[in-house]
Amino acid sequence: MTSTLGFAILAVLARGERTGYDIAQAMRRPMAYFWTARHSQIHTELQKLLAEGLVTYETQAGPGPQDKKIYRLTGEGTAALREWVTEPPRERPERDELVLKTYTAWLAEPEALRRLFADQLARHETRLAEYEREEELFGGPPPVGDPRFGNYATLRCGLGYERHRADWCRWMLAQLSASL
Amino acid sequence: MTSTLGFAILAVLARGERTGYDIAQAMRRPMAYFWTARHSQIHTELQKLLAEGLVTYETQAGPGPQDKKIYRLTGEGTAALREWVTEPPRERPERDELVLKTYTAWLAEPEALRRLFADQLARHETRLAEYEREEELFGGPPPVGDPRFGNYATLRCGLGYERHRADWCRWMLAQLSASL
DNA sequence: CAATACTATGTCAGAAGTGACATAGTCGCG
């Protein structure tokens, strides 16, 4: 019954105990490329996971009015996660606004369109450079049984994606200049 | 105030008048790669677009208990769409379940993982073959001012995406065999 | 001729996700 968000949270917790805040932070940086959630969603989801017995927590004095809650996986949580990992992912509908705009490109001013794609290309090139820098920090792939393998493999995916995307933007720009 | 779904509908209607049903069909096949919506959502959104004066319709006798409604863009609708096309897209969070699973791959049984990626690779290869067949039907890109340019350019994007994805799956499979 | 698929409209409950509001301590900077 657990949602994919639930498993995303379990996946973070599998790497070590965290507060809800920590999970939200993880979903801002290393995970943001393939999964994100706001803290509001994370706190509600943690309550569900707790009710299902997939996580537990210990309290510690925290900064705000409430105590800090340090969550970790239960045996059931680990089992559920381990089972979920190799199940074929449910197909989610892609929704890509840039491609939708491209579908309607024939209606657009060519110059404004050129700016749009030049801007997108720049974004992809920036991210690509970031990812390439990150890749160098690993010197080749970690062993498959290592949590860091997950980080490396997802980075590889991001790298491929940014390259594909940048190529496509360049192709679009070439089409637009050819049509002048 | 119009949502992206609203613009997706306007984008279909810009190519000719359609019923709500026709729009839902368009979102099943040529558009499904980059945008989808169920008919329930389309009907509700059409009511909003109507209230905003971006679309109008004419009725005709239809099969069911209600009359058939043939929608088309108003001048305002076309103007809104034309303005939207070149505005930078709002960054939507990516949520990719397969990559999330990869992030957790270290917990998985290697053999089950191999099956997962082999299966995904097969899917991408099938789609790639379909897209390649479709591409041949165009003999090179249509002119940028032609609606068919939209179809071609989005197909190119899909082609690049499937290639990137298939490559990544192959890389994953190579990593998994190397670790045995 | 019966079953199934297709055309065509719509409603509604519920899940998933967003953005704002609310609270409060610590730490660093100018």
Place this chain on the structure above:
DNA sequence: CGCGACTATGTCACTTCTGACATAGTATTG
């Protein structure tokens, strides 16, 4: 010493999206 950033929890209204239900005529196929 005040201001902003960071740590940390939570609620709530609202939007978006899904899946099921409801209705009914025509066309195809076995």
